[in-house]
Amino acid sequence: MTFHDESFTKTHNLIDLGLQCAQADARLRELAREAAPMNVYAVQFRYPGEPYQPGVDEATTVLASARKLVAGVLACLPREVQSSGPGTARDDEPTTT
Numbered sequence: 694m695t696f697h698d699e700s701f702t703k704t705h706n707l708i709d710l711g712l713q714c715a716q717a718d719a720r721l722r723e724l725a726r727e728a729a730p731m732n733v734y735a736v737q738f739r740y741p742g743e744p745y746q747p748g749v750d751e752a753t754t755v756l757a758s759a760r761k762l763v764a765g766v767l768a769c770l771p772r773e774v775q776s777s778g779p780g781t782a783r784d785d786e787p788t789t790t
Contacts, residue, residue, distance in 0.1 A: 710725075
């Protein structure tokens with residue numbers, strides 16, 4: 694949204710954010726649909742000690758989905774603005790630890 698100079702609502706609701714992103718860039722429509730099931734993790738499980746905490750397998754699956762989402766969003770941006778920070782490194786760049 695920032696890259697497209699679009700204002701957006703501050704929210705943790707991935708469904709709302711996905712809809713806003715898809716309006717700014719139609720290539721993000723499918724990613725927005727894929728992100729919708731992760732909405733519960735953006736809100737319900739924000740803090741430790743909640744009544745239900747996902748197990749390792751569930752967390753691993755959702756983390757893989759989140760990484761796919763980040764990669765998809767980055768792929769829609771011009772190469773010169775793509776970050777090479779943690780979790781966003783491109784294959785042709787060395788990573789630092």
